[in-house]
Amino acid sequence: MIDIRENILKRLMEIAASIPNVRSAKRNLVDLPEDILPAANIRDGDEESNGLNDIGSSHPPNRDYTVQMTPEIEISEQSDEVGSDIGTLRRELIKRVLTDAALVGSVGTNGAIRYLGCQTDIYAGRTYVAVLSAQFVFKYVLKIEEL
Secondary structure (H helix, E strand, O other): OOOHHHHHHHHHHHHHHOOOOOOEEEEOOOOOOHHHOOEEEEEEEEEEEHHHHHOOOOOOOOOOEEEEEEEEEEEEEEEOOHHHHHHHHHHHHHHHHHOOHHHHHHHOOOOEEEEEEEEEEEEEOOOEEEEEEEEEEEEEEEOHHHO
């Protein structure tokens, strides 16, 4: 059985953990503890299919669907110069996600991986904490018989 969505999310965790200086990668945490920063948090995100187009049609419900999932990768960093540090982490994340052979293989020849953008927040405390939230879209074919 193949769950492409789950394969993509697991691979994103591995990629985020492989970025230089990232100490850990977690999944769907509400808050990352400061003692593990810099760290990545992979949020499962949303998923949409082309199934809405089938309402009122004669397509069987177990046909192949085209799915677009939009996970979010949040990287948090704590230091005195978070701006340049978070910029480096952003570059490494984008480069690694878009060129990863396992991810490209997961979406298949009819699929796609695209970088949508990112948002950053910087918080002041005893030290600065920067949080980068990057969004990607993964388009793939969902085959019901393979689930």
